[in-house]
Amino acid sequence: MTRQVLVENEPLVPAAALIAGSAIPVSRAAQPPALRVADLTKTFRSGFARRRLRGVEGVSFSVGRGEVFALLGHNGAGKTTTIGCLLDLVRPDRGEITLLGCDHRDRRARARIGYLPERPYFFDYLTGRELLEFYCDLLDVPRRERRDRVDGALRRVGMMPDAGRRLGKYSKGMLQRLGLAQALLGEPELLILDEPMSGLDPMGRREVRTLLQELKNQGCTIVLSSHIVPDVEQLADAVGILREGRLVLNERLGALADACAYRVRAAGCLGEAARCGLPPWALSGGGDTAAAQGPADLAAADTQQLRELLDACHAAGLPVLAVEPRRTGLEDLFLRTHEHGTVVHGGKA
Amino acid sequence: MTRRHVTALARGTFRETVRDRVFYLVAVFGFLMLASTAVLSPLTVGAQAKIVTDVGLAAMVLLGLLVVVFVGSGMVRKEMEKGTITTILAKPVGRREYLLGKYLGLSLTMAAMLAVMGGMFLLLTLMSPGAFSLRFVAAFYLTFLELAVINAVVVFFSTCVSPVLAAIFTLGVFVVGHLSQSIRDFGRLQEGPLMQHLTTVVYYLTPNLEIFNVRGAVVHGDVIGTPHLVLATLYGACWAALLLLLSGAVFSRRELRG
The missing domain is CATH 3.40.50.300 (P-loop containing nucleotide triphosphate hydrolases)
Structure with a gap:
C-alpha cells in the first residue's frame, strides 16, 4: 500500500520515504x-x-x-x-x-x-x-x-x-x-x-x-x-x-486507526449461535446467550478472527446479514487505559 | 541580564500599579495636608510652618509605605498564583531579570507618587509664611531611598511567604528598622550576654531606617549635609542590592506551576 502525505511547500512524498509511519519527510526526520x-x-x-x-x-x-x-x-x-x-x-x-x-x-x-x-x-x-x-x-x-x-x-x-x-x-x-x-x-x-x-x-x-x-x-x-x-x-x-x-x-x-475490530450480524438468536459451536470469543458482542432474541451480534477482534467466524457461520448454516468494521476510537482507548491502569503499548490494552 | 527585558518588566509594572488606583492615595495625602493646615494651625500659634512640614513629611512616608507593602506583597505572589508569571518566564527571560523589573517598576511608581505628593507639599508650604525650604527636596529624596529599601524587603518576603505574611514581616522590618539603634543601645545596657548578642544581631540584620529620617532636622531648620546624603545613598543601595540578590537566590529555586 502506498500512502502519500502532503506537507506544505514540499512535494508529495511516498510512505516509503517516511519513517515508521510518521508523517515526517526524510529531510525533516534527519533533524533531531x-x-x-x-x-x-x-x-x-x-x-x-x-x-x-x-x-x-x-x-x-x-x-x-x-x-x-x-x-x-x-x-x-x-x-x-x-x-x-x-x-x-x-x-x-x-x-x-x-x-x-x-x-x-x-x-x-x-x-x-x-x-x-x-x-x-x-x-x-x-x-x-x-x-x-x-x-x-x-x-x-x-x-x-x-x-x-x-x-x-x-x-x-x-x-x-x-x-x-x-x-x-x-x-x-x-x-x-x-x-x-x-x-x-x-x-x-x-x-x-x-x-x-x-x-x-x-x-x-x-x-x-x-x-x-x-x-x-x-x-x-x-x-x-x-x-x-x-x-x-x-x-x-x-x-x-x-x-x-x-x-x-x-x-x-x-x-x-489501523487497529480495527468487526461486528458480524447473523440470522438467529444468540442461544442458537452458541449451540452451533461458534467460537466463544465471537459471542462477547451480543450479551446474554440464553435471553437474547432476534439476530445475533457477533464480534471479531481482527481480520483473522473475522475469517474464522465467517467460516464457522457458514459451517453452522447461519446466514450472515452484515459485517460492520468498528475502528478503535481514541476515546475508547483513553477510557480503556484509565479503566485498566496498566502500561499499554501498540494500542492494545 | 538584558536591559530591554528589565525595562519592559519595569514599565509594565509601573503601568499596572498606576492604573490600579494607587494614585488615589495621593488624594488622601492632599486631604491630610489641607486638614492639618486647617485644624492644627489655629492651635499652634507661631508653629504653623513646623506643623505643616512635620505632618506632610510623615504622611508621605506612611502613604508610600502603604503602597509599597500592599502592592509589593502581592505583586509577585499574585502573578505566581494566577499564572501570569509562567507566560513571562516561558520567554527568554531570567528569574532575576523578572524580580529586578518588578522592583524597578514599583520603585518608579513610588518616585512618581512622591513627586506628585512633593509638588502638593511644596505648594502648601509656599502658602504658609516662612515654611518653604530647599531642605524639603533632600527630605523627599531620603524618603524615596527609605521606600526603595522597604520595597526590596517586600520583594524578598513576597518570594518566600504568602502576601499576608510578607506584608506583616515588612511592616515589622519598618518598625524595627526605625528602632534598631535604640534596640542596640538597650542591649548594651543589659548585663546578660544573651540579650547583648540578640540586640546586636537584630541591629545588623535589619536596615537602620533612621538614617533616612531627617524630618526633625528639616522642621528645626538644621543643615542636611552632602556627606549624609551620599552615605544614605550608599547605605540604601547596598541594602537594596543585598536583598534583591537574596530574593533572586530564593526565587530561582521556586517551583512555578502553570
Missing part, C-alpha cells in the same frame, strides 16, 4: 526531534508533613519536527507538570529534556517556543495591544517589526477589534485567544499549549483548531495537552496518555 523527554520524574512535597505527591514518573517520549503531539489525561494526571518541566518552570528530580536540540534550561531555546498556559491570566489594567507589545520586548522583537507582529498575531486570533480594551474587561474566551496570540508572537518553531480549547465556545474551538491546523501545515511543531478527545483526534499525529503521572500509552494515531 523538536522535543525529546527521557525518564522525566518529579515528586512534589505537600503540607506541613512534607508528604510526597507524585507529579510524573519515568515519562519518556519524543516529538518530531512538524508533528502534533497530544498529551491526554484526566485532571491531575501530570500533563501540566510535564509541560512545566519542559519550560523549566518546574524542576524535575530526574530526567533529560531537549527542546529544539538545546537543553530545556537554555534561554535561547525558549526564544523559539510559544507557550499558552491552561488558564491564561494577564495584567488587568493593560490593553490587549499593550500586553502584546510587552511580550514583544521580552522576545527581543526589533522595534520596527513590533507593530506588524502585534497586528499579525491579533488578526490571527480574531482579536483586532478588541485590541484597545483593557484585559480586565475581557471574557475567558477572549483571554484564551489573546493567550494564543502571545504564544504566536515570536513565530515559534515549537508551540506548547496547555488545554488550548478550554473556555472557548464551539465556534471559537473550531477557529482555534483551524489555526492550529494551519500552523501544523506551515511546519510548526505542536505539543498540546487536552482532555477533549475529538479535538485531539482531528489534530494530533501522535498521542501520549498519562495516568497518575505515568505515560501509559505513547502511540501514533495512524497506528490506532
Whole structure:
C-alpha cells in the first residue's frame, strides 16, 4: 500500500520515504526531534508533613519536527507538570529534556517556543495591544517589526477589534485567544499549549483548531495537552496518555486507526449461535446467550478472527446479514487505559 | 541580564500599579495636608510652618509605605498564583531579570507618587509664611531611598511567604528598622550576654531606617549635609542590592506551576 502525505511547500512524498509511519519527510526526520523527554520524574512535597505527591514518573517520549503531539489525561494526571518541566518552570528530580536540540534550561531555546498556559491570566489594567507589545520586548522583537507582529498575531486570533480594551474587561474566551496570540508572537518553531480549547465556545474551538491546523501545515511543531478527545483526534499525529503521572500509552494515531475490530450480524438468536459451536470469543458482542432474541451480534477482534467466524457461520448454516468494521476510537482507548491502569503499548490494552 | 527585558518588566509594572488606583492615595495625602493646615494651625500659634512640614513629611512616608507593602506583597505572589508569571518566564527571560523589573517598576511608581505628593507639599508650604525650604527636596529624596529599601524587603518576603505574611514581616522590618539603634543601645545596657548578642544581631540584620529620617532636622531648620546624603545613598543601595540578590537566590529555586 502506498500512502502519500502532503506537507506544505514540499512535494508529495511516498510512505516509503517516511519513517515508521510518521508523517515526517526524510529531510525533516534527519533533524533531531523538536522535543525529546527521557525518564522525566518529579515528586512534589505537600503540607506541613512534607508528604510526597507524585507529579510524573519515568515519562519518556519524543516529538518530531512538524508533528502534533497530544498529551491526554484526566485532571491531575501530570500533563501540566510535564509541560512545566519542559519550560523549566518546574524542576524535575530526574530526567533529560531537549527542546529544539538545546537543553530545556537554555534561554535561547525558549526564544523559539510559544507557550499558552491552561488558564491564561494577564495584567488587568493593560490593553490587549499593550500586553502584546510587552511580550514583544521580552522576545527581543526589533522595534520596527513590533507593530506588524502585534497586528499579525491579533488578526490571527480574531482579536483586532478588541485590541484597545483593557484585559480586565475581557471574557475567558477572549483571554484564551489573546493567550494564543502571545504564544504566536515570536513565530515559534515549537508551540506548547496547555488545554488550548478550554473556555472557548464551539465556534471559537473550531477557529482555534483551524489555526492550529494551519500552523501544523506551515511546519510548526505542536505539543498540546487536552482532555477533549475529538479535538485531539482531528489534530494530533501522535498521542501520549498519562495516568497518575505515568505515560501509559505513547502511540501514533495512524497506528490506532489501523487497529480495527468487526461486528458480524447473523440470522438467529444468540442461544442458537452458541449451540452451533461458534467460537466463544465471537459471542462477547451480543450479551446474554440464553435471553437474547432476534439476530445475533457477533464480534471479531481482527481480520483473522473475522475469517474464522465467517467460516464457522457458514459451517453452522447461519446466514450472515452484515459485517460492520468498528475502528478503535481514541476515546475508547483513553477510557480503556484509565479503566485498566496498566502500561499499554501498540494500542492494545 | 538584558536591559530591554528589565525595562519592559519595569514599565509594565509601573503601568499596572498606576492604573490600579494607587494614585488615589495621593488624594488622601492632599486631604491630610489641607486638614492639618486647617485644624492644627489655629492651635499652634507661631508653629504653623513646623506643623505643616512635620505632618506632610510623615504622611508621605506612611502613604508610600502603604503602597509599597500592599502592592509589593502581592505583586509577585499574585502573578505566581494566577499564572501570569509562567507566560513571562516561558520567554527568554531570567528569574532575576523578572524580580529586578518588578522592583524597578514599583520603585518608579513610588518616585512618581512622591513627586506628585512633593509638588502638593511644596505648594502648601509656599502658602504658609516662612515654611518653604530647599531642605524639603533632600527630605523627599531620603524618603524615596527609605521606600526603595522597604520595597526590596517586600520583594524578598513576597518570594518566600504568602502576601499576608510578607506584608506583616515588612511592616515589622519598618518598625524595627526605625528602632534598631535604640534596640542596640538597650542591649548594651543589659548585663546578660544573651540579650547583648540578640540586640546586636537584630541591629545588623535589619536596615537602620533612621538614617533616612531627617524630618526633625528639616522642621528645626538644621543643615542636611552632602556627606549624609551620599552615605544614605550608599547605605540604601547596598541594602537594596543585598536583598534583591537574596530574593533572586530564593526565587530561582521556586517551583512555578502553570
